[in-house]
Amino acid sequence: xxxxxxxxxxxxxxxxxxxxxxxxxxxxxxxxxxxxxxxxxxxxxxxxxxxxxxxxxxxxxxxxxxxxxxxxxxxxxxxxxxxxxxxxxxxxxxxxxxxxxxxxxxxxxxxxxxxxxxxxxxxxxxxxxxxxxxxxxxxxxxxxxxxxxxxxxxxxxxxxxxxxxxxxxxxxxxxxxxxxxxxxxxxxxxxxxxxxxxxxxxxxxxxxxxxxxxxxxxxxxxxxxxxxxxxxxxxxxxxxxxxxxxxxxxxxxxxxxxxxxxxxxxxxxxxxxxxxxxxxxxxxxxxxxxxxxxxxxxxxxxxxxxxxxxxxxxxxxxxxxxxxxxxxxxxxxxxxxxxxxxxxxxxxxxxxxxxxxxxxxxxxxxxxxxxxxxxxxxxxxxxxxxxxxxxxxxxxxxxxxxxxxxxxxxxxxxxxxxxxxxxxxxxxxxxxxxxxxxxxxxxxxxxxxxxxxxxxxxxxxxxxxxxxxxxxxxxxxxxxxxxxxxxxxxxxxxxxxxxxxxxxxxxxxxxxxxxxxxxxxxxxxxxxxxxxxxxxxxxxxxxxxxxxxxx
Numbered sequence: 160x161x162x163x164x165x166x167x168x169x170x171x172x173x174x175x176x177x178x179x180x181x182x183x184x185x186x187x188x189x190x191x192x193x194x195x196x197x198x199x200x201x202x203x204x205x206x207x208x209x210x211x212x213x214x215x216x217x218x219x220x221x222x223x224x225x226x227x228x229x230x231x232x233x234x235x236x237x238x239x240x241x242x243x244x245x246x247x248x249x250x251x252x253x254x255x256x257x258x259x260x261x262x263x264x265x266x267x268x269x270x271x272x273x274x275x276x277x278x279x280x281x282x283x284x285x286x287x288x289x290x291x292x293x294x295x296x297x298x299x300x301x302x303x304x305x306x307x308x309x310x311x312x313x314x315x316x317x318x319x320x321x322x323x324x325x326x327x328x329x330x331x332x333x334x335x336x337x338x339x340x341x342x343x344x345x346x347x348x349x350x351x352x353x354x355x356x357x358x359x360x361x362x363x364x365x366x367x368x369x370x371x372x373x374x375x376x377x378x379x380x381x382x383x384x385x386x387x388x389x390x391x392x393x394x395x396x397x398x399x400x401x402x403x404x405x406x407x408x409x410x411x412x413x414x415x416x417x418x419x420x421x422x423x424x425x426x427x428x429x430x431x432x433x434x435x436x437x438x439x440x441x442x443x444x445x446x447x448x449x450x451x452x453x454x455x456x457x458x459x460x461x462x463x464x465x466x467x468x469x470x471x472x473x474x475x476x477x478x479x480x481x482x483x484x485x486x487x488x489x490x491x492x493x494x495x496x497x498x499x500x501x502x503x504x505x506x507x508x509x510x511x512x513x514x515x516x517x518x519x520x521x522x523x524x525x526x527x528x529x530x531x532x533x534x535x536x537x538x539x540x541x542x543x544x545x546x547x548x549x550x551x552x553x554x555x556x557x558x559x560x561x562x563x564x565x566x567x568x569x570x571x572x573x574x575x576x577x578x579x580x581x582x583x584x585x586x587x588x589x590x591x592x593x594x595x596x597x598x599x600x601x602x603x604x605x606x607x608x609x610x611x612x613x614x615x616x617x618x619x620x621x622x623x624x625x626x627x628x629x630x631x632x633x634x635x636x637x638x639x640x641x642x643x644x645x646x647x648x649x650x651x652x653x654x655x656x657x658x659x660x661x662x663x664x665x666x667x668x669x670x671x672x673x674x675x676x677x678x679x680x681x682x683x684x685x686x687x688x689x690x691x692x693x694x695x696x697x698x699x700x701x702x703x704x705x706x707x708x709x710x
Contacts, residue, residue, distance in 0.1 A: 215319065547580055555588075
């Protein structure tokens with residue numbers, strides 16, 4: 160999926176001992192969107208925008224060790240090992256050792272000559288790639304941050320490289336001492352590593368001007384060469400993950416507050432210890448009117464939160480994975496008043512909203528860190544909750560655009576529509592990337608993720624098997640039974656598909672991963688689990704998740 164951006168130059172920072180000017184280059188292919196203001200809350204803004212950068216560069220996927228140098232060394236040693244082996248089998252020991260010594264000396268001379276000849280070339284090659292890496296550091300990331308300007312606040316959004324972490328920084332206009340001009344809308348901004356480094360220089364004693372540069376839209380055609388054009392081919396899975404995390408924000412879940420010291424204790428333990436086996440989960444123990452307890456597995460280390468009382472009406476236990484992504488919140492601990500946590504269920508997304516006074520930072524975590532097929536069927540959140548016709552959806556969206564931000568009840572009253580109809584329409588636009596749900600204010604905001612409509616028929620499902628599994632569940636053709644044995648969840652049941660009945664089964668481990676599966680269908684008989692689970696195994700798991708893990 161290709162995204163085209165066209166920036167009026169590059170984002171830049173200039174300043175002196177008493178002032179700093181930050182200018183973001185917006186995407187000139189989109190509707191004119193700009194903002195000019197003077198920053199008032201310097202330190203909280205610096206820490207929160209830095210935490211947003213940590214989301215942009217986050218990539219916790221498994222990376223195999225680079226064995227290039229080792230393999231080169233092994234290749235250079237092959238002749239020596241061969242001569243030593245031959246020496247053990249043929250000739251006198253003294254003669255062979257002498258020959259080996261002679262060959263080694265000759266090899267040293269050859270290697271020295273090779274280094275003398277190739278050394279300058281290798282050094283120049285390293286310097287070149289280091290130069291490219293530093294100069295176009297932002298090109299190593301898949302998508303520049305999205306910035307949206309509203310009548311009441313300006314907010315940034317981004318998504319991580321590993322397709323599992325969402326970040327949003329919202330700043331209301333009390334963050335700025337002076338606002339000169341702004342135009343509401345959404346645009347992508349050029350956000351480079353060099354700009355991040357300049358953010359670290361923000362100080363209370365220095366005046367800082369914040370600008371989404373409006374001049375980028377006024378440059379004449381003949382100055383086209385000053386623009387920087389970027390064409391990025393994004394994987395569908397990246398865009399799908401962004402939309403799924405955004406739409407998950409609209410779902411109901413269990414919500415509670417954590418004191419910053421409780422989040423600090425989580426981060427401290429995760430920094431000190433590295434798990435070597437599963438389960439790698441974090442378990443929240445929630446009992447009404449009692450302090451929240453957090454258990455870190457596999458150590459079963461318990462963190463008591465006496466400053467954080469659960470105010471829900473029923474006892475619950477929720478497990479989440481990918482907990483090391485919470486370390487992104489470390490930079491906010493010194494400026495946060497509290498963290499509001501929303502859990503959608505065991506193995507499902509979780510959200511942490513940092514209250515920074517006039518700012519708020521939302522960290523959204525998908526149910527996984529590694530987006531692989533072993534966790535397939537564990538994140539089906541884009542299915543609409545209510546069918547709404549296109550005319551009604553467009554009416555609701557146009558009404559929202561009048562005020563830019565509004566809650567469901569207010570829109571329902573203005574339009575004379577039922578609240579569930581309005582909520583269904585807004586949910587559909589959230590899934591399409593045109594609306595975002597503000598978890599702090601509990602309101603919907605207009606936010607066009609791209610200037611062109613996204614191809615939802617390509618983004619709704621990861622593959623045809625997932626689409627078929629969803630259809631089978633919607634048609635009530637799936638039954639499931641669950642048993643637990645040796646700390647493993649075993650699912651079995653029946654699936655009726657095309658006048659045939661299949662009997663799939665699947666085993667899920669303590670880390671919510673599919674470890675074994677079986678089915679009588681052709682896909683499984685031909686591929687087993689090498690190409691992922693078949694639609695019948697997927698439907699079994701998705702049916703179980705739907706009945707047991709959502710609030």
